[in-house]
Amino acid sequence: MEKKAKSLLIVAGVIGFIVILIGSMTFVTLKPGEKGIIFRKFSTGLDKKNVYGAGFHIVAPWNEMYVYNVKEQKLEEGMDVLDKSGLSIHVDISVRYFPIHSKIGELHERFGKDYRNQLIIPEVRSTVRQVMGRFTAEEIYSTKRKEVEATIIQETENVLKLPENNIHMTALLIRSIVLPPQIKSAIENKLKQEQEALAYKYRLQKEESEAKRKKIAAEGEAVANDIINKSLTDNLLKMRGIEATIKLSNSKNTKVIVVGSGKSGLPLILGNN
Numbered sequence: 001m002e003k004k005a006k007s008l009l010i011v012a013g014v015i016g017f018i019v020i021l022i023g024s025m026t027f028v029t030l031k032p033g034e035k036g037i038i039f040r041k042f043s044t045g046l047d048k049k050n051v052y053g054a055g056f057h058i059v060a061p062w063n064e065m066y067v068y069n070v071k072e073q074k075l076e077e078g079m080d081v082l083d084k085s086g087l088s089i090h091v092d093i094s095v096r097y098f099p100i101h102s103k104i105g106e107l108h109e110r111f112g113k114d115y116r117n118q119l120i121i122p123e124v125r126s127t128v129r130q131v132m133g134r135f136t137a138e139e140i141y142s143t144k145r146k147e148v149e150a151t152i153i154q155e156t157e158n159v160l161k162l163p164e165n166n167i168h169m170t171a172l173l174i175r176s177i178v179l180p181p182q183i184k185s186a187i188e189n190k191l192k193q194e195q196e197a198l199a200y201k202y203r204l205q206k207e208e209s210e211a212k213r214k215k216i217a218a219e220g221e222a223v224a225n226d227i228i229n230k231s232l233t234d235n236l237l238k239m240r241g242i243e244a245t246i247k248l249s250n251s252k253n254t255k256v257i258v259v260g261s262g263k264s265g266l267p268l269i270l271g272n273n
Contacts, residue, residue, distance in 0.1 A: 026058070026059040026060070026061055026063075026065070027056070027057075027058060027059075028056075028057045028058075028059055028065050028067070029055070029056050029057070030052060030053065030054045030055060030057065030067060031054060032054045033054075033069060033070060033071040034054060034067055034068065034069060034070065035051050035052065035053060035067075035068050035070050035101055035104050036051070036052040036057065036065045036066060036067050036068070036104075037050070037051055037052070037065070037066050037068075037104050037105045037108060038050070038052070038059060038063050038064070038065050038066075039063060039064045039065075039066065040063050041062060041063065041064070042062055046105060046108065046109055047105065048105025048106055048108075048109065049105065051101065051102060051104050051105065052065070066108055066113065068099060068104050068107075068108070068113065070098055070099055070101050070104070071098060072096055072097070072098045072170060073096070073097060073098060073116075074094060074095070074096050075094070075095040075096075075097070075116065075120060075121065075124070076092070076093070076094050076095075076175075077092070077093045077094075077095070077121060077124060077125065078090065078091070078092045078093075079091060079093070079125055079128065079129070081128060081129045081132045081133070082129070082132075082133060083132060083133065083135060083136055083137045083140060084133060084134060084135055084136045085136055085137070087136075087137045087179075087180070087183065088180070089132065089137055089140060089141075089177060089178065089179055090177075090178040091128065091132070091174060091176070091177050091178070092174070092175040092176045093124060093128060093152075093172065093173070093174060093175065094171075094172070094173045094175050095120070095124055095156070095169060095171070095172050096169070096170045096171040096172075097120060097160065097167050097168060097169045097170060098167075098168055098170070099115070099166060099167055099168075100161075100166045100167065100168055103166035106163075106164075106166055107165075107166045107167075110164060110165075115167075119160075119165060119167065120160065120167060123156065123159050123160060123165075124156055124172075127152060127155045127156045127159060128152055128156075130155070131148060131151045131152045131155060132148065132152075135148055137179055137183055140177060141177055141179055145174070145177075148174070149172075149173070149174050152172060152174070153169075153171075153172045156169060156172055157169045157172075
């Protein structure tokens with residue numbers, strides 16, 4: 001009887017332990033756009049290979065799951081940079097990015113969940129400063145703005161997607177560029193003068209083209225007239241006059257035809273009006 005009681009106590013203890021264990025389990029639900037990685041403190045440590053997707057997950061109470069938002073996120077950053085000549089320029093940048101899903105473990109191990117401040121912001125700032133330091137304020141503001149933006153995009157993307165960083169950048173935009181007022185005014189005046197010069201040059205080219213066209217047309221007309229004049233012999237003119245006289249004589253309109261007796265011998269036509 002005593003042995004039986006001991007056995008029951010042992011079974012009850014085991015059941016109680018199991019119940020406590022199950023009750024202390026951590027239940028994690030990952031939403032769409034979230035990924036999770038587990039840190040096993042008593043065994044393998046951070047499990048970087050297994051990335052958990054959306055759904056319901058059970059985690060042992062002594063382990064911990066780190067949840068990451070892997071949706072596309074936006075960073076807006078304003079900064080002061082120096083151009084090629086050392087002139088201070090303020091720029092506002094927008095960056096869209098997301099962590100590479102399968103590399104959440106590596107990202108967590110290197111930077112932690114604050115990777116936005118630890119990685120993205122410093123790298124974006126550094127790249128923008130380096131690229132804009134290769135151009136003048138005028139180039140950044142107007143003449144080479146697209147080239148500047150394209151270079152920043154390419155170099156920032158190259159840095160963020162490195163195996164040790166594991167960030168995919170989807171877009172980078174220069175939202176605004178603010179120059180010192182006197183520099184902005186000087187650049188705009190210069191651009192205005194250049195546009196006026198281009199417009200004047202275009203007008204000159206157009207006028208020169210029109211003058212050439214008229215010259216060519218006049219030369220062509222002169223050649224044509226010369227050919228016609230050379231072909232108009234006295235005999236040809238007499239023949240054309242006779243042909244015209246015959247046609248008029250056959251007309252129903254009332255008229256008087258007087259055949260000339262001069263040098264040309266062409267007819268003189270007198271109408272009834």
